[in-house]
Amino acid sequence: MPIVAHNPNLGPSSPIVVPQGRVLGWGTMERNIAVIGAGLIGRAWAMVFARAGWNVRLHDRERAQLDAAQAFIAASLAEQAEYQLVADPAAAAARIETMPDLDAALAGVDWVQENLPETAEVKREVFALLDRHAPREAVLASSTSAIPASQFTEPLAGRARCLVAHPVNPPHLVPVVELCGAPWTAPEVMERARRVYADVGQVPIVVRREIDGFILNRLQGALLSEAMRLVGEGYVSPDDLDKTVRDGLGLRWSFIGPFATIELNAPGGVADYCSRYGGALRRLAEAPPAASVWDPGNVRRVAAALGAPPPGDVLDARTRWRDRRLMALARHKQDQSNVE
């Protein structure tokens, strides 16, 4: 029976129909995935793939993490169903099997998504294991935020099948995923990855060659460095800075990017925009925030301006609130995607 997975980027009238065990255009795939690490990102990836009909083996060395992930997944899928982001939450949850044994988790999979702690040493160790134990045809993807694949896959026999697939937290609600291969990643693997992540409802983008921070964190880092400067030097309060993004830049960015934005800000498009405003923006670019905005002294000033962090239970409630707002936004974007 076909499974209908909702792609947040397509309208409800354009579901992705994914028959079980179908041929995805490059060979037969059973659509079995091992998700390695059941923390914040691993549990979210498990939902992304299970929603789209994949069989998921969720592995972690901590039984408590697997149990917590299962509880989180059941609650989140039920909530996603309220926003029509998943057709059958119970069936999706049932497709996720928790597996404390790594070998068992890897047996017969087509795909591996690694989500272990962010150190090059951990990535090197786990990719050596994955390359030895996963089926030869399986693609090995890492969720790393900032470690290029060339730093942890070079000596591997199967290095051509390894890549970074960097998601945004939480990937079950924010669909972009940055695909970045090492110099030795096979072009067919990059193409396969682009198709698989699109098929499960994500929005893959391709980073054409390795660069520190990939794309998303370079953009986020530029904005955050400037925010650290502006708040640290007392130009604006943290609250007013957040409003500038939340009630200003972010409203447009939730459906058009910065290039599409400036194209609409001058009648002759980007070149016209640059001839009108490029001089002022160039002056700003000549005096970028210094790396010292991340020094302890400035971090203390920014933290003091923000005030004491809320207690854990308030943060948990705020995370759940954020996720519900993201679900409503995903729903809205689905409804609007065919309207222009």
Ligand SMILES: NC(=O)c1ccc[n+]([C@@H]2O[C@H](COP(=O)([O-])OP(=O)(O)OC[C@H]3O[C@@H](n4cnc5c(N)ncnc54)[C@H](O)[C@@H]3O)[C@@H](O)[C@H]2O)c1
């Ligand atoms: N948190 C984010 O915002 C975010 C966003 C995008 C990408 N990432 C990347 O995703 C990866 C995971 O991040 P996270 O936030 O989910 O971390 P996390 O700390 O929430 O989860 C890590 C999990 O790995 C498990 N683990 C550790 N060592 C293990 C081992 N040897 N074998 C099996 N399980 C092991 C831990 O028990 C834990 O459950 C990192 O590479 C991170 O950079 C994180």
